[in-house]
Amino acid sequence: MFQNYMRRLFWLILGVAVSSIGIAMMLQANVGLEPWSVLQQGMSLRTGMTYGTASAIAGAAAILTAVLFGESFGFGTIINIAGCAVIIDAIQAAHLIPQMHGLVSGIAMLIGGLELLALGTWLYMKSALGSGPRDALMVALARKFGRSAGVCRAVVDVLVTVIGFFLGGPVGVGTIISAVGLGPLINLNFAAVRFKPAKVHQENAAETIARIAGKR
Template identity: 70%
Template structure:
């Protein structure tokens, strides 16, 4: 039991790391931010906060809305909200990924980042320790509407993009590609990996506390 739980925690951590790297690649692609990054950058422009802290705030808002729609949250949700913010700030500070200044290279890097984000999403959702905030919202919308997770992600991303743009976030061709492409990549990856997120029970906080590991 304990070994299985540790395996799931490692899977969660790996998924967060992969997702964070994907977001950093999209930021450094410099062809327009992906939807949630538009919002998060917009928050840094109106509030004296770092990009990582803006990620935490946006994540908390997303999980709050998901809870209102009937989703619960777990250890993985909390780790995701905090962990992504810390990982993104650390990767940007270390300057491992150079910022690109050519459109073809930027689009290529953006697409690589989108794929890493989709793959990382599968990794930590598969741990079933609680979906990430944006994914919990995606699943909540999928359950409520009966639509695919990818379609719900696209709709949410469009609304988030508009909100971020109104706050002053950077909008470009990469934003359009991300808003339409991430949901499609999530659908493709989940289909290839035979993963149906709406069918997976994500362990919530109460269940984690109720069943001690031994």
């Protein structure tokens, strides 16, 4: 049991780290951000908080809304929210990734970041320690309103993009590329490693505690 959880925790932390690097690359691409990043960067620019802090607040709000609608969360969800915030801020503070100033180089950086985000999503999901906060929100909204998760995601993506734009978040060609390309890129990565997320049960916090305590 202990070794199993250590292995899953390893994949979880690696996934969070890889995803965070991808998000930092997208920030430095300087050609527009994906919807949630537009919101989070807008929050950062408007309030002076770091991007990581804004990311943590947005993630916490997403999972809180999902919980209010009856969705559960796992310890991996919490690690996802906190880990991404810390790692992204550390990367940005250390200036590890240079900012792009050309359209071609910016798009190349953005696509590289999207690929790392897709890869990190696979690593995170294979740990099966809880849904990501935004994924949990999509599922909760789909159940609440009787719509598909895809429709709910599209509506939320438009909403957070608009709010982020009015807060000063960067919207550009990268926003369109991210909105259109991230889903198919994730699917391509999943297909390449033969990963079927629908067949993976994401363990919630109560289940994890029960299993560690030997009750399940």
